[in-house]
Amino acid sequence: xxxxxxxxxxxxxxxxxxxxxxxxxxxxxxxxxxxxxxxxxxxxxxxxxxxxxx
Amino acid sequence: xxxxxxxxxxxxxxxxxxxxxxxxxxxxxxxxxxxxxxxxxxxxxxxxxxxxxxxxxxxxxxxxxxxxxxxxxxxxxxxxxxxxxxxxxxxxxxxxxxxxxxxxxxxxxxxxxxxxxxxxxxxxxxxxxxxxxxxxxxxxxxxxxxxxxxxxxxxxxxxxxxxxxxxxxxxxxxxxxxxxxxxxxxxxxxxxxxxxxxxxxxxxxxxxxxxxxxxxxxxxxxxxx
Amino acid sequence: xxxxxxxxxxxxxxxxxxxxxxxxxxxxxxxxxxxxxxxxxxxxxxxxxxxxxxxxxxxxxxxxxxxxxxxxxxxxxxxxxxxxxxxxxxxxxxxxxxxxxxxxxxxxxxxxxxxxxxxxxxxxxxxxxxxxxxxxxxxxxxxxxxxxxxxxxxxxxxxxxxxxxxxxxxxxxxxxxxxxxxxxxxxxxxxxxxxxxxxxxxxxxxxxxxxxxxxxxxxxxxxxxxxxxxxxxxxxxxxxxxxxxxxxxxxxxxxxxxxxxxxxxxxxxxxxxxxxxxxxxxxxxxxxxxxxxxxxxxxxxxxxxxxxxxxxxxxxxxxxxxxxxxx
Numbered sequence: 001x002x003x004x005x006x007x008x009x010x011x012x013x014x015x016x017x018x019x020x021x022x023x024x025x026x027x028x029x030x031x032x033x034x035x036x037x038x039x040x041x042x043x044x045x046x047x048x049x050x051x052x053x054x
Numbered sequence: 055x056x057x058x059x060x061x062x063x064x065x066x067x068x069x070x071x072x073x074x075x076x077x078x079x080x081x082x083x084x085x086x087x088x089x090x091x092x093x094x095x096x097x098x099x100x101x102x103x104x105x106x107x108x109x110x111x112x113x114x115x116x117x118x119x120x121x122x123x124x125x126x127x128x129x130x131x132x133x134x135x136x137x138x139x140x141x142x143x144x145x146x147x148x149x150x151x152x153x154x155x156x157x158x159x160x161x162x163x164x165x166x167x168x169x170x171x172x173x174x175x176x177x178x179x180x181x182x183x184x185x186x187x188x189x190x191x192x193x194x195x196x197x198x199x200x201x202x203x204x205x206x207x208x209x210x211x212x213x214x215x216x217x218x219x220x221x222x223x224x225x226x227x228x229x230x231x232x233x234x235x236x237x238x239x240x241x242x243x244x245x246x247x248x249x250x251x252x253x254x255x256x257x258x259x260x261x262x263x264x265x266x267x268x269x270x271x272x273x274x275x276x277x278x279x
Numbered sequence: 280x281x282x283x284x285x286x287x288x289x290x291x292x293x294x295x296x297x298x299x300x301x302x303x304x305x306x307x308x309x310x311x312x313x314x315x316x317x318x319x320x321x322x323x324x325x326x327x328x329x330x331x332x333x334x335x336x337x338x339x340x341x342x343x344x345x346x347x348x349x350x351x352x353x354x355x356x357x358x359x360x361x362x363x364x365x366x367x368x369x370x371x372x373x374x375x376x377x378x379x380x381x382x383x384x385x386x387x388x389x390x391x392x393x394x395x396x397x398x399x400x401x402x403x404x405x406x407x408x409x410x411x412x413x414x415x416x417x418x419x420x421x422x423x424x425x426x427x428x429x430x431x432x433x434x435x436x437x438x439x440x441x442x443x444x445x446x447x448x449x450x451x452x453x454x455x456x457x458x459x460x461x462x463x464x465x466x467x468x469x470x471x472x473x474x475x476x477x478x479x480x481x482x483x484x485x486x487x488x489x490x491x492x493x494x495x496x497x498x499x500x501x502x503x504x505x506x507x508x509x510x511x512x513x514x515x516x517x518x519x520x521x522x523x524x525x526x527x528x529x530x531x532x533x534x535x536x537x538x539x540x541x542x543x544x545x546x547x548x549x550x551x552x553x554x555x556x557x558x559x560x561x562x563x564x565x566x567x568x569x570x571x572x573x574x575x576x577x578x579x580x581x582x583x584x585x586x587x588x589x590x591x592x593x594x595x596x597x598x599x600x601x602x603x604x605x606x
Contacts, residue, residue: 003324003326003327005326007526007527007528008527009527010513010526010527011526012527018542018543019542021519021522022513023527028529031144032144032147035144036093036148036151038092039091039092039093039148039152040092040584042092044591083302084300085303086298087300087301087592088592090301095312098308098312099312101309101312102312102316102317103320105316106316106320110320122331129328133323134320135329137320140323141316143533152588155582155584155588156579156585157576157579159570159576161290161291161292161293161295162294164571167567168568171569175567181531190330190331190332190333191332191333192332194496194499195514197496198497198499199509202375203552203555205367205375205385205552206550206553208384211367211388211392214493216493217490217493218491219490220490220491222490252585252589252592252593253580253589255593255596
């Protein structure tokens, strides 16, 4: 079952001083930070029918 | 609480369990009004990822460890298993970040934090035993490299990464059982303690140790939630 | 009131919530989350699938790089290979034994998976080859020679192998020298490996049913077959390989801190592994005990990301406080 994107080729790498990260891993890390920030900043829906209970 | 002439072990366990987790706490249909942020969904997303890991892993286990190399369906389920693992760690770490910045251990919730931390730490060798059970080049390389660290710790005398049979047993049974047990403990502790209230913004403490309330300030009569 | 009492009282005040609640459907939320994750996993699978690079075998190794194979086999014979000189849990040597100050756990737990590199990787497999009396005679000559004589043969052979080359027929050509019975033994081992027989012999040496790949993996790891592939895939330790996956797949990002230590001194010497494990063990313990660590547990209070997380709650609370009370 062939994938739509074939990732079975050599990866590209990001080099910064002694740090080496694959582009795939950098994408995962960046996505995590974006998702975390989005989770904090995006407004959470408040439905009128979920009234406050004491 | 039930009244018995002579208290049975069963009765004692039941009473303790129901006291810690009455049905309305275990399967609550209300939550504190401050639980109003997307950051709160990452626990259940981690849990759901774990469920998909276990389901896909069970299908792989049904057909044995070699199946996925030779059939498209097998490879499909191996891919599901790999991506659900990536999602599990992705969401679990964001869940951890959220809980840290909320200082979610407050109010007697240290065990919630500890069980969560240990779950993360146990998930790592669970993943490692999976990587070395793949029966491909990845397994060969990871096992021959990681063995040096395991041997250096002395654990190499008990835990042989090059022994596929042993690693497969750890991966399919022992470590997932440990992860699931820890997650159950973690979730039950959350249900027992409730979701941690927000930090109080008021500068002063209440006169006595009163529970947090909606205005973050002073006393209200203590009520069970 | 002491600071400790104040802290304890404050912490107690967070134990229960006496404020308002909102209706919430736990089962519905869990069901939606499960559906989302299942869908996401299926989409990722359809888009990217998963890697499955074929394993190396002793057979493929001996065909692909016969000089490396024979060179490794020679070092197994004289015990100078990584496995041959490893130490516990394989043998009583000390080439790869690590310690940290007074901690010698590798030694303490002893030899639990005995590997005799000369016997297991060379002599026993050669003994299994039948119908070749000249070969068996050569093996006997080697086994009955003195230790010094054996060392002289293997040493000379390894020097010769530095100038060896692979032939078009798949064997190797070694400059002539005083190699004794190795001239017969090593080409025979190469032929046996190229036929696939050595893979099987290494695996089933103890019993028919076998799941323990220790011997063939140690043998391959002693040579270059695995490390050459790994280097091409950026999987070496010095390439932050612990975090990486074959191809362009995302790897094990959560191991970033574990692999970080290996990139800096003093975690690059002979005791690197045990030192890294000790540091990560200490950090893991600290991670578990965050609620009890002064400073670490206070950072969320000092850097108030919580004000963003609970902004709706704080806004509602201040609105209630500001609203005039009815008498």
